Amino acid sequence: MTRTIAEINEKIAKGQAVVVTAEEVIDIAKKKGIARAAQEIDVVTTGTFGPMCSSGAYFNLGHSKPRMKIGGGTAYLNNVPAYTGLAAVDIFLGATAMPDDDPRNKIHPGDFPYGGGHVIEELVAGKDVKLVATSYGTDCYPRRKVETLINLKSINEAVLFNVRNAYQNYNVAVNLSDRTIYTYMGVLKPHLGNATYSTAGQLSPLFNDPLYKTIGIGTKIFLGGGIGYVAWHGTQHHPDVPRTDKGVPKRGAGTLAVIGDLKQMKPRWLIGTSFIGYGCTMTVGIGIPIPILSEEILMYTTVKDDEIFAPIVDYSDAYPQRNPDILGEVDYAQLRSGKIKVKGKDVPTASLSSYPRAVEIANLLKDWIKKGQFLLTQPVAPLPGLESGITFKPMPDRPFDKID
């Protein structure tokens, strides 16, 4: 059995495509077998909804009168600094940026109530945001200061551009020390008091296409409630990790850089997020359709939580010290059961990514496709695979005085 994306799109346009979610396909394939399921199903939809720090948005603010070169100056949106090292009125706001006067961790653990992700959420909700920008003045751009309200309707482009999202697998975080620690994996209680994890597991996009056979550059996706595209492989994409027989990575592996029109997005799917003692970020919703081009592709989408393994990592010492030791591996069915065993101890588990919202995304995308509102795209180039030789480089310390 083989099928092309063009054939699938014809069926979608006629409203005849058979679309199921990555959760539903598991039972269908179990009942009917891989071959028959692959015959019947055209598209499997995936979803994930979790904190994704390498997210942000760029904006073209429009030109004030007189003109002002914000590029090379400073720009703040609701007091959160944006990057201005671009042309006169293009700025980039990162999800983890926070106000200059936020006390950070001066009193530990810091609160981090508001940052770039929260600004993006407010903009997407249609709210006005305060822009304060300063610059030095030039002959062609004389203005030196602007203070004005902006919103998504008043500015030119507003584009979500996330350089690393949808991590294919992630660590399970625990704390072996004798004090509570505050991490990007949440609050970790001492002596293995809890374990946190962050993935949609069997619904997660890259677990359903573990060897990147359909998802590539140019793949059209659900992004933040609107439509986006895979722009590139994400930063830290490194496919060469231990994998199961079915190719599912047992460590963090592939990642995606994604892009989309912020003006179409919805605040339900882009949420400003705060990690006590760590910082601000944004929770992002992503859904990716998998075209069932062959039985092999369908087989990959039948992956279940008990076939996906993650490493257990001590965030009190091994992680901060970049020590590669792990405390073992667990599968996602165990994690979702509410407790796992680490060093012989029962440890309660908590998820940072929302499974119910991942289900909702996969179902929304399914509806869009079934109604003929969302056609699939053929990637213009594949993501780097195992053959790419990409390695995950650390940063060695090289003292300046060694420069010749």
Add this chain to the structure above:
Amino acid sequence: MNIARKIVLRFPPRLVDQPIIYRLVKDYDLQFNILKASVTPNEEGILVLELSGKKKDYDEAIRFLAEAGVEVQALIKDVSRLEERCTHCGACVTMCPVGALVVNPQTRRVDFLENKCIACGLCIKPCPVRAMEVRL
């Protein structure tokens, strides 16, 4: 002047085997009523208490607790969940000491069992989208 206060005490592991409450009675002449306790050897302990006695004794006892390294927090009146904001991720479930926030295995959503909640407030800051709210 006599007062009665409900407070949450958090003990670091090194204090869990110390007779702290005994000292409150013996040295500060306070009465205590334990509303909730979760203490395990070698780990953090959480104790929700109603303390009553003379205001002067109470204030000195609180100072003693703080100096001993016990975190003292007033029990807040009520915790509620902003249903629109909660994403049901589940980050809160291992923070709650009394099982008032639990993942429903059928729906995979987080159920907030308000009748179990002791309003200790431990879920407020760890919620990544800050969906738990204190009403004072």
